[in-house]
Amino acid sequence: MHNKTITELSAGLQAREYSSLELTELFLSRIRRHSKQLNCFVTVTEERALADAKVADAARSKGRAGPLTGIPLAHKDIFCTKGVKTSCGSKILDNFVAPYDATVADRCRAAGMVLLGKLNMDEFAMGSSNETSYYGPVRNPWDADSVPGGSSGGSAAAVAARLTPAATGTDTGGSIRQPASFCGITGLKPTYGRVSRYGMIAFASSLDQGGPMARTAEDAALVMQAMAGFDEKDSTSVDRSVPDYRAELNNSIDGLKIGVPKEFFEEGLNEDIAALIESAIDQYRRLGAQVKPISLPNMKLSVPAYYVVAPAECSANLSRYDGVRYGYRCEVPKDLADLYSRSRGEGFGAEVKRRILIGTYALSAGYYDTYYLKAQKVRHLISDDFKNAFEQVDVLVGPTAPSTAFGLGEKTDDPIAMYLSDIFTIGANLAGVPAISIPVGFVGDKPVGMQLIGNYFAEERLLNWAHRYQQATDWHTRMPEGFE
Amino acid sequence: MSLSDAEVRKIAWLARIEINGDDIAAYARDLSGILDLIEQMNEADTSDVTPMAHPLAQAQRLRPDIVTEEDQRELFQSLAPQVESGLYLVPKVIE
Secondary structure: OOOOOHHHHHHHHHOOOOOHHHHHHHHHHHHHHHHHHHOOEEEEOHHHHHHHHHHHHHHHHOOOOOOOOOOEEEEEOOEOEOOEEOOOOOHHHOOOEOOOOOHHHHHHHHOOOEEEEEEOOOHHHOOOOOOOOOOOOOOEOOEOOEOOOOOOHHHHHHHHOOOOOEEEEEOOOOOOHHHHHHHOOEEEEOOOOOEOOOOEOOOOOOOOOEEEEEOOHHHHHHHHHHHEOOOOOOOOOOOOOOOOOHHHOOOOOOOOEEEEEHHHHOOOOOHHHHHHHHHHHHHHHHOOOEEEEEOOOOHHHHHHHHHHHHHHHHHHHHHHOOOOOOOOOOOOOOOHHHHHHHHHHHHOOHHHHHHHHHHHHHHOOOOOHHHHHHHHHHHHHHHHHHHHHHHHOOEEEEEOOOOOOOEOOOOOOOHHHHHHOOOOOHHHHHHOOOEEEEEEEEEOOEEEEEEEEEOOOOHHHHHHHHHHHHHHOOHHHOOOOOOO | OOOOHHHHHHHHHHOOOOOOHHHHHHHHHHHHHHHHHHHHHHHOOOOOOOOOOOOOOOOOOOOOOOOOOOOOHHHHHOOOOOEEOOEEOOOOOOO
C-alpha cells in the first residue's frame, strides 16, 4: 500500500477500501521502522497526524472530500507549523515552536492533507548534501553511505523510502531538484512568486521558492494544486490564476520543441549520466518531440553570481536571529554585543557562518558595486539567455546534477566543490523560471535525474511533459532495497 | 582575492558572529576561495547591462493602510529567552 501513488491512494480512500486513519497509521509505523536509519525526520507529529486523519475521514463521510483529503504529507522543517517545532535544521531555532502556519502549511491542511511531521534539511537550506543540519546528515535510501542531496534531503529521502506519499521542499539554487535527482523522485521548483513564501523561513528572498516533491509528476501536480496561488501575505506573490494542473497532464507532446543546452554537456559531466540523458531525449523524440541544440552562453557565470546574491540576501535575512526575541541565547552574556555575537556564533553552523560572512563582506562599505551590483548585472545576462532560448524552444533539458549522489563526507571540507554540484540548477533560480527533475535511469545503484526547464508560469506544461515521459517509462516506480 | 585574519575578524564583528581564534585561519582560507569563485564573474562585460533585482521585474505591491493583524504579543513573547512586564530583556546597555 505504501507503494501506491497519491492518485491510487485517493481512489482507495474514495472507494472506502481503507480510511485515512488506517493509511496514516501505516505511514507512521513505516516512519517508526525506517526514519532513524535515514535520519530524515526532525519531528514526527503523530498525535496531530491521527487528529488530521480523523478530520479527513469525517469530511469524507459528509461527502466533502477532495483529491488530497486524508493523504499524508510531511513538510520540510523550513515551513512554519503552528504549535509544532520548526527548526530550519539549525541549533539557533532548536527551541522554536512556530506561533503561526506558513501559507503552504495552511493550504495543505485546508486541502485535507494529514501532517506526518517535519523533515530534516541543510541548516537554513544552505547546503547541497544535507550534511550542514544541526540534527546530523540524512542518508540516501539507495545507498546508506551516500548523501540524499540538499537542501531538501529529508524530503527526498522520506518520499523515496515511501515514508510519506509526498513532501514539500524549497529551492533557492537547486534544493528541490538536486535531492530529487539523487533519490530518484520527482521534484518541481515553480516560477518565482507562484507559491507563497509567507511562513517559509527566508534564506535568499529573491530566489527562494517552495514546491512539491513526490514520486510522480501526477502526484506533484496534485500537491502543487494545493500549494500554488496568490497570497496577500507575501509581497512577491504573483496575482495570477492557477491552472488545473491535473487536467493538463495527458496533453499530447507531439511537436514539442526541446532545446538541449550544450553547456550542460561540457566539462565535469559524468559520461554515464550524459548517456542516460541522451536516451531520455530519444524517448521524447519517440513521443513526437523535435530536438535542437541550443546555448546558454552565460551559464558558467551562474555559480559565481549566485554566491554573491544568495549570501548577501542571507546576511540580511539572518540578522533577525539575535538571541533577543526567540531562538537560542548564549549563557551569561556580559553585554549586548556579547549576547548578539555569542548567540549567533554558538547558534549557527559553519556553512551558515561562511555565507553570512561572505554576504556581509559583499555588502560592506566600498564593495557594493564590485560584488552585489555586478552580480545583479550578471543575473540579467543569465536571465536573457533563458529569454532568448524560449523564443526558439518550449523547454530546455539536461542533467539535474553533474554526478549521482556523492559519498557522505566527500565534499564537506571543500565548500567550492559542494557549490559546484548546483551548476545546472542555479540558473533557473537566478532567472526565476520553473524547472522539474524526474528520474531517467541509474548509474550503478544510484538514480539519475533529468531536469526540464520551462518558461515563466509553465508549471502545467512541465508537469504534462514529465507525466508523458513517466507514462512511457518506469524509472519513477523503482524502489530502494530494504524499504519494501 | 585573499582575506587576512584581521579582515575576517572585522567582517565577523560587522556580522555580530563570534569566531573562535583557532578557527579564523580556516575561515580566511574558505572565504578567500569563495571570493576567487565569485570573481570569475568579472569575465563578463556588463558595462551596458542593467542590474536585475527581481525575476519578474515586479514593483512592490501596496495595500490600504488599515489594521489587519490582531495583537499576539503574549504568544510571541512566550518564545523569548527573557521577558519581564511585556518587555524583552537584554544585558544593561547604559550604566
